[in-house]
Amino acid sequence: MTHAEPLLDVRDLRVTFDIRREGDMPWSPPRLLHAVGGVNFALNPGETLGIVGESGSGKSTLARALIGLVPANGHAIWQDGTDLIGLSPRRMLRYRNDIQMVFQDPLASLNPRMTVGQIIAEPLRTHHPGLSRAEIKTRVKENMERVGLLPNQINRYPHEFSGGQCQRIGIARALIVEPKLIICDEPVSALDVSIQAQVINLLADLQRDLGLALIFIAHDLSVVKHISDRVLVMYLGRVMELAEAQSLYAAPQHPYTQALLSAVPVPDPELERSKTIIPLAGELPSPMSPPSGCVFRTRCPRAQAACAESVPELMGSPTHLTACHFPGKLSEEEVALAVQAEAEPA
Ligand SMILES: Nc1ncnc2c1ncn2[C@@H]1O[C@H](COP(=O)(O)OP(=O)(O)O)[C@@H](O)[C@H]1O
Ligand SMILES: [Mg+2]
Structure with missing residues (x-):
């Protein structure tokens, strides 16, 4: 670089x-x-x-x-x-x-x-x-x-x-x-x-x-x-x-990137069948009324109260920046909960 x-x-x-x-x-x-x-x-x-x-x-x-x-x-x-x-x-x-x-x-x-x-x-x-x-x-x-x-x-x-x-x-x-x-x-x-x-x-x-x-x-x-x-x-x-x-x-850090990557088809049919696609909750919000704080929070498997309060800045190392209050790999539990919520909407 x-x-x-x-x-x-x-x-x-x-x-x-x-x-x-x-x-x-x-x-x-x-x-x-x-x-x-x-x-x-x-x-x-x-x-x-x-x-x-x-x-x-x-x-x-x-x-x-x-x-x-x-x-x-x-x-x-x-x-x-x-x-x-x-x-x-x-x-x-x-x-x-x-x-x-x-x-x-x-x-x-x-x-x-x-x-x-x-x-x-x-x-x-x-x-x-x-x-x-x-x-x-x-x-x-x-x-x-x-x-x-x-x-x-x-x-x-x-x-x-x-x-x-x-x-x-x-x-x-x-x-x-x-x-x-x-x-x-x-x-x-x-x-x-x-x-x-x-x-x-x-x-x-x-x-x-x-x-x-x-x-x-x-x-x-x-x-x-x-x-x-x-x-x-x-x-x-x-x-x-x-x-x-x-x-x-x-090593995607943002939950949104992880969800996008999980949806990319993999060439190996066995892996493709066994992989879990991370679902996004609800609908894409309107750009006329974007959510407060982090705009992704309404669909995020990891959203917390803090996510509604302030806009996360891009942070991290010069080679890898993430705009998320809680960046990092989603745990198996977080993914499982998101899949469950998708299957039985409130
Ligand atoms: N000339 C325009 N007037 C009003 N709204 C627009 C105009 N161009 C784009 N938009 C709106 O801005 C948003 C972003 O659109 P766009 O930049 O085309 O997205 P993308 O290229 O990522 O699909 C959309 O909600 C779209 O409807
Ligand atoms: Mg376009």
Whole structure:
């Protein structure tokens, strides 16, 4: 792990949406939805950070806030000292070159009326308007090759490609401006399982060869396991655990991470049958009224009175941080009680 200045230092990042409904009067109180509730992490140059959390936990909103697509509070300090939060679109443009995104739905994120060549060239035209047509074409072909596409397919349209190939087009489009960071928002969630590994391996190879930093968002801990240097686990807009991948998978400290990991299928059928999935109590609370204190406490097998009183801070060692008042491995009794409570709800 490097000890240089972080590429990006995110401090207390918050995103709140006011979702007034039809029929609300101008003087009606705002309806506030806390999509991201105070996220902290630092990303090192060349590092791959996996961000995991179930649907609605604020992963996409966090990513969009970093590049100025949704208004946010808090800080995201780029390595040159600039705070990206609240930058004017004009000043943000420079950083939008260095931070590229790859989206979930490969086909939907590509303009159907543009050829692959035009799509991949688009960020180059935005950020480097002085380049000649010939230079642009050379760079498009180089990047097609780099992601495993045939350069002679440059004049084809997105619908002529498979989902996995469309995602390669999206990756080439992100790479062409030589960014320092690519944020991949569930880049493989829409792909067949057999194709997922190919795209993950491509991203891992590119990350290694080009020294890129990656933020790799997924809803499943198994997807980011092999690609991530560190993993950040989100729940209801907050960071539950942030640790080096090896440490997180071998010894998860947060009860939520333990529950997520217990649900990941294991390849050995005998182990799969005999393992216990740690159930989560009740329903996912609404981000409009998150629980007081620890937002996970209403579903936690270990919750105590103290959990309602104060928000747990991320604590532990620099390589393994947990936001929990009572971190550590759940005992067999705790798991058994949770399973029992699930079987006979009150
Ligand atoms: N533009 C928006 N306006 C209002 N609410 C939003 C908007 N975008 C996201 N949300 C809400 O914010 C929460 C987090 O959403 P999102 O960031 O998409 O989660 P994830 O990517 O982890 O599935 C959800 O409750 C979602 O409904
Ligand atoms: Mg999302």
